[in-house]
Amino acid sequence: MQFEITKEYIQQIQQLIAENKNTALLNLLEDxxxxxxxxxxxELDTKEAIYLIKLLDSDVTSEVIAELDEDDREKILKRLSSKEIAEEIEELDTDDATDIIAELSEEQKKEVISHIEDEEHAKDIIELLRYDEDTAGGLMAKELVKVNENWNVLTCVKEMRKQAEEVTRVHSIxxxxxxxxxxxxxxxxxxxTTSTKTAIKDVLIKKVDAVNVNDKAEDVARIMQKYDLEAIPVVDELGRLVGRITIDDIVDVIKEEAEKDYQLAAGITQDVEADDSIWKLTKARLPWLLIGMFGGLGAASIINGFQGAFLKxxxxxIxxxxxxxxAGNVGVQSSAIVVQALANNTMKGEMANRIFKEFLxxxxxxxxxASVVILISHFAFHTSFLISITVCVALITVIIMAALIGTFIPVFLEKQGIDPAVATGPFITTSNDVFGILIYFMIAKMILGF
Amino acid sequence: MQFEITKEYIQQIQQLIAENKNTALLNLLEDxxxxxxxxxxxELDTKEAIYLIKLLDSDVTSEVIAELDEDDREKILKRLSSKEIAEEIEELDTDDATDIIAELSEEQKKEVISHIEDEEHAKDIIELLRYDEDTAGGLMAKELVKVNENWNVLTCVKEMRKQAEEVTRVHSIxxxxxxxxxxxxxxxxxxxTTSTKTAIKDVLIKKVDAVNVNDKAEDVARIMQKYDLEAIPVVDELGRLVGRITIDDIVDVIKEEAEKDYQLAAGITQDVEADDSIWKLTKARLPWLLIGMFGGLGAASIINGFQGAFLKxxxxxIxxxxxxxxAGNVGVQSSAIVVQALANNTMKGEMANRIFKEFLxxxxxxxxxASVVILISHFAFHTSFLISITVCVALITVIIMAALIGTFIPVFLEKQGIDPAVATGPFITTSNDVFGILIYFMIAKMILGF
Structure with a gap:
């Protein structure tokens, strides 16, 4: 069932667009x-994309626009009038609608909202715009099925049918x-299975997990994962039902979280993709390289300080x-394990135990x-006994130190309210580089006594 | 609504277990x-855990056992008889039941299955055990609601009610x-909303996404994410409905995929957690450190080969x-971006363009x-003009080379059918280390002419 886009397929569409063959295009794309x-x-250029968007039904194109990359969407929305954007918005659920409107300029936001004909929809969007996108409020949609506890089953079913028309998928009532x-x-x-006259009060299940509208998105993700929930209601400070979050939005949060950790570990600050502009990629990558550079210069000045030693x-x-x-590899390993444990809330036990374990x-x-290095360097570089001992002791010390720094820094950052994932990046490699070389020369000095 | 385990809470439970206060325990845990x-x-030791598992209802404990870490589960299952395990299995959906049975020894598998009283359940589990755990078959459950196209709506609703009792959540019929x-x-x-006499044939929606039982788990995850599906039916080679996969299982797949990439990037081969044994952690970490070590020794022999140069x-x-x-940082950055693009299927355009972009x-x-380094090293280390030029040219060359290697290797690995994520790890750092130093000395030789 996998749909595969081929080069030929795209060329065919481009051809049809160039020749204005609308019927053929609709036939090709309708299913x-x-x-x-x-x-x-x-895969199309902006002009072609606009052509298709104006050609296809807005119940499809609205979802298409919501699905696009932020950059691609921006290009397309620029070419649509506020009224056209409003028509697309009208078709979307409030959460997706709000995400799109939030990307517009303040002025255009007002214009687009004023063109939305469904007043309820507009009000809901205005409410949702108030929430930070990284909170439950920023994730939730207003579309949900709710009934009053004072109704009976019959009224309830009637009302539900009405409400269900607005809601794509009914997860819970x-x-x-x-x-x-x-x-x-x-x-x-x-x-x-209940008689239609039964009061809702008598059949409702009182146990219902809910999150507060100000809860952090990643906490909501954690709760929904832990309890295997497909939807969760959102309440405000007074306990009033204000929206619901569905698992598909949470899947995105989980993926983004994991990808962000991965990118940070690789030394990329912003959420970038291979297709982004060189400028955006440079902004995301250069700062980390500069940190690494300062580390390298730090190491240079340490080595420089021991010039007497290395001439002797x-x-x-070598x-x-x-x-x-x-040092770098060990540090990254240790910190990655701690960062994941922190992210998954599986950090258990005492810090002292963990430190001891990392030490071991x-x-x-x-x-x-160290044993392998001693053997190889004896045969390959004919190192003297004292040099071998120096390298070995330094390696063991550096590994232990790197493991401890790698364990300690993420925990420390987490306590300071900083995302511990930044620690796995070039930051830890760099500090371990510098410390590693310092330790190496200090041990060399002790053993060789220069 | 977040449930927080405190030390005091655990101590209270341990106390109650020690004193055999079952009623108090049940009161504490029942909700x-x-x-x-x-x-x-x-958080408990195995003995205490077993005590609780024998105390609590099997409809709770079965889910608890399914929820546990593999290591913790193994410890507990060892202390339960095959009959007791079968009783737990009986309560679980077939997918979770199969996952647990799959972890048992061949002999115990047979024993446990023979103790399952519900014959249908046992048959389903035996069928599911045949599938590789990384395929759609390995993820799916047999519990689903299905109706025959020849029934009418009335029969259908009756049958559905019967079937729905077996199914925790009805996603689709x-x-x-x-x-x-x-x-x-x-x-x-x-x-x-349809008359009860209508034939199912006349109301069914023909468009239904399905996956094949042999499809890879990560492909299923990609499809369900792309199309925002909460459940997907699984068919066999003949198109027969054999099971269904729900989004909560896919959330686990997505998380594991992302975490695996992260761990590989950090140089950890196995799926380990901070709480794993030292032996397991060593097995996961040492191989990568050895790769790094050989790289380090390779670099050592390159430097050794240029001994004449560095004495001069x-x-x-420094x-x-x-x-x-x-070199290491740039390589990791470039490869991380490519690895993520490959994982998300967003690698677009020609390889030549990508290479050119990385070059730029x-x-x-x-x-x-290079400019920053020239400035700083001029003032800090009083480097001569020629040395500065050497370092600059080397830096620029090394950065470009590292970016190209970082881009090329993941693509190459993917083509060979190897998980490209291994490239981001110490593997790429190490090869970039060696190449970087080689290039540095070769450029030095050209410019300084030793």
């Missing part, structure tokens, strides 16, 4: 899912009181890359690596 | 979600023909960490970094 149309649009306070939920099964024992210098690479791990890894 | 109970169990071939799906809304221009050596760190990016970053 496609909007997610597939969005993929096609991303929420029960509120006269003040809109969330009281519980209904099971579809119960509703189907030049062979010491092990600098080894010391540095090992570092010792084991250090001993193995 | 908890199984995911919370699982968190508590993970699937329609099959007499040979179990998937024909379409029903919308609950249509079902509620010792200042060259820039080794800078060259190495920069490398040039820009290289020029910026």
């Amino acid at each position: 496609l899912h909007y997610a597939d149309v969005a993929e096609i649009i991303e 929420y029960v509120v009181d006269d003040n809109d306070i969330l009281k519980g939920r209904l099971s579809l099964k119960d509703l189907l 024992f030049p062979v010491l210098l 092990f600098i890359p080894l010391i540095q690479a090992t 791990l570092g010792l084991i890894n250090g001993l193995v690596i | 908890l979600h199984y995911a919370d109970v699982a968190e508590i169990i993970e 699937y329609v099959v023909d007499d040979n179990d071939i998937l024909k379409g799906r029903l919308s609950l809304k249509d079902l509620l 221009f010792p200042v060259l050596l 820039f080794i960490p800078l060259i190495q760190a920069t 990016l490398g040039l820009i970053n290289g020029l910026v970094i």
Whole structure:
């Protein structure tokens, strides 16, 4: 069932657009899912994309626009009038509608909203615009099915049918009181099997998980994952039902979180993609390289400070890359494990135990690596006994130190309210580089006594 | 609504277990979600955990066992008889049941299955055990609601109610023909609003996305994400409906994929957690450190080969960490962007364009970094003009080379059928280290002519 876009397929569409063959285009595209149309649009140039968007039905194109990359969407919205944007917005659920409107300029926001004909929809969007996008309020949609606890099953079913028309997927039926306070939920099964005269009060399930409108998006994601929820109601400070969040939005949050950690670990600050402009990519990458550069210059000045030593024992210098690479690798490993444990809330036990464990791990890894290095460098570089000892002791010390720094820094950052994932990046590699080389020369000084 | 486990809370439970106060324990735990109970169990020792599992209802404990970490589950299952395990299995959906049974030894598998009283359940599990866990078959559950296209709405609703008792959440009602071939799906809304005598054939929605039982788990995840599906039916080679996959299982797949990439980038091969044993952590980490070590030794032998040079221009050596760190950082950045583009299927356009873009990016970053380095090293290390030029040219060359290697290797690995994420790890840092230093000395040789 996988839909595959081929070069020929795109060329065919471009040809049809160039020749204004609308009927053929509609035939070709009519059965496609909007997610597939969005993929096609991303392959076209802006003019062609606009042509298709104006040609296709707005119930498809609205979803297509919501599905596009932010950059691609911006290009297309620029070419549409406020009225045309409003028509697309009208077709979307409030959460997607709000996401799109939030990207417009203040002036255009007002214009677009004033063109939305459905007043309820406009009001809902205005409300949603107030919430930070990284909170439950920023994720939720206003579309939901809710019934009053004072109704009976019959009224409830009637009202539900009416409401369900507005809602793409009914996950849960929420029960509120006269003040809109969330009281519980209904099971579809119960509703189907209970007498129509039963009061909702008597069949509602009181246990209902809800999040507060100000809760952080990642906390909502954690809760929904942990409890395997497909939708969760959102309440305000007074406990009033104000919206609901569905799992598909949470899937995006989870993916973005994981990708952000990965990018930070790789030393990329902004959310960039391979297709972004060189300028955007440079902005995302250069700062980290500069951190690395300062680390490198720091290491340079340390080595420079030990000039006397390396003129006397030049062979010491050939092990600098080894010391540095090992320190960096160990640090990144240790911090990645801690960062993931923090992200998944699986950090358990005492800090002292963890530190001790990392110490032991570092010792084991250090001993193995040092033994191999001693053997190889004896045969390859004919290192003297004292030099071998120096390199070994330095390696073991550096590995242990890097493991401890890698463990400690993310925990420290988390406590300071900073995303610990920044620690896995070039930041930790760099500081370990500098410390590693410093330790190496200090140990060399102690053993060789220059 | 967040449930927080405190130290005091765990101590209270341990106290109650020690004193055999079952009623108090039941009172304390009865309203908890199984995911919370699982968190508590993970904090207890095995004996205490077993005590709670034997105390609580099997409809809770079965879910708790399914929720636990593999390691924790193994410890607990070891202490339960095959009959006790079978009782837990009986309560679970077939997908979770199969996952647990799959972890048992061949012998115990047979024993546990023979103790399952519900024969249908046992048969379903035996069928599911045949599928690879990384395929649609390995993810799917047998619990679903299906109706025959030849029924009318009335029969259909009756049958659905019966089937729905077995199914925790009804996502979709699937329609099959007499040979179990998937024909379409029903919308609950249509079902509620159509006359009871209407034939299912006349109301079914023919368009239904399905995956094949042998499709890869990550492809299923991609499809469900792209089309925002909450459940997808699974068909066999003949098109017969054999199961369904729900979004909560896919959330786990997505998370694991993303975490695996992150761990690989950090140089950790196995799926490990901070709480794993030192032995398991060493096995996951040491191999990558050894790769780094061989890289370090390779770099050592390159530097050793240029001994004549560095005795003549010792200042060259202080820039080794800078060259190495920069090469590593750039390589990791470039490869991370490509790995993510490959994972998200957003690699578009020609390879030549991408290479050219990385070249330009490398040039820009290289020029910026080289300028800063020239300035600083002039004042800090009083480097001569020729040395400065050497370091600059080397830096720019190394950055461009690292960017190209970082871009090329993941694409190459993907083509070979190897997970490109391995490229972002110490593997790329290491090869860039070695190449970086080689290039540095070769350029030095050209410019300084030693």
